Amino acid sequence: MPYDVPPDLAGLSLADAAALLAARKLPPVETWTPAHCGDSAMRILADGRWLHEGRALTRPAMVRAFSSLLVRDAKGTHWLVTPGQKLSIAVEDAAFLAVDVTRQDGALLFRLNTDELVVAGPDHPILSRGDPDTPALYLGVRHGCEARLNRSTYAQLVALALDELGDQDDPENLAVTSGATRFSLLPA
Template identity: 65%
Template sequence: MPYEPPPELAGLSLAEIAELTAARQLPPVDQWAPEREADSLMTIKADGRWFHEGDEITRAAMIRAFASLLWRDAQGQHWLVTPQEKQSIEVEDAAFVAVDVKRDGDALVFRLNTDDLVIAGPDHPIRAAGDPETPALYLGVRHGTEARLNRSTYAQLAEIAIEGGDLTVTSQGATFALTPA
């Protein structure tokens, strides 16, 4: 069955987004504890492109499948996890890139480069890094992984913050600063 991406973020209500998110059956990688380890020979570049042994992976469905198996441990190492084995994967910056954002009531919804939809909040925090002159914003995705906001998404979020009168945003009751501490 061919993969059909979700509709454009702007055309979805929060209820529709929640329904799409709940319907996605993700593997329970946080429940698997394989003893066998290997190197996947894969890299996720800072711009979100995936490579295996130096060759770019261009099939979106393959990237989406691999992305569903990602997990980041407490030391910051990213892994592709299956019940039998976990394979290390090099990640230059963040495993995902946030490519769009929409405010819907008290929720900020992000679309990732993998077409995942993530609602920011206590379980998916926004983190400001870098320095005040060159900040970088990250969104918690799942299993310790994050998405870095691309330039246009960062600008969209900054506009939302400015409308609120300061450099913070609120989503699902949690407030996030857009400048590093």
């Protein structure tokens, strides 16, 4: 099946993004209860690279396919789930990287390292972790999995937050709004 790379974020309206999101058919991993559990011998590094038995997966289509099968349980363990098996996968930080962000029609639209699009909101919250000296921002993706914002996307989001602050000049209120939801960019 051919893969069409989504257009540049800046060129998408929120309606365009919604249409692309609606067209993407993800497997119903939340309904599968496979009998066999094991280890996938896979690892997702903090920089977003995927490894199998220590060797990099170099085919982006394979990474996209595997990423559509990811879930994270309440204990924080990541799993690749198919109808026949559930295999653990080691994740150094987050399963995805957010590599771009734009504000469209009052919402924040993110692109992940898998070329997926995510609109921040109640179902896909922006989470601030770490401490004031070393903050880290994450985006809820699906099934408990998250994307860590890479450095440039983090900087883009802070610039958007500073625009929202305007003349207030109160860094204690550094936050962004997506739709009707406001997200603090400061660790609690």
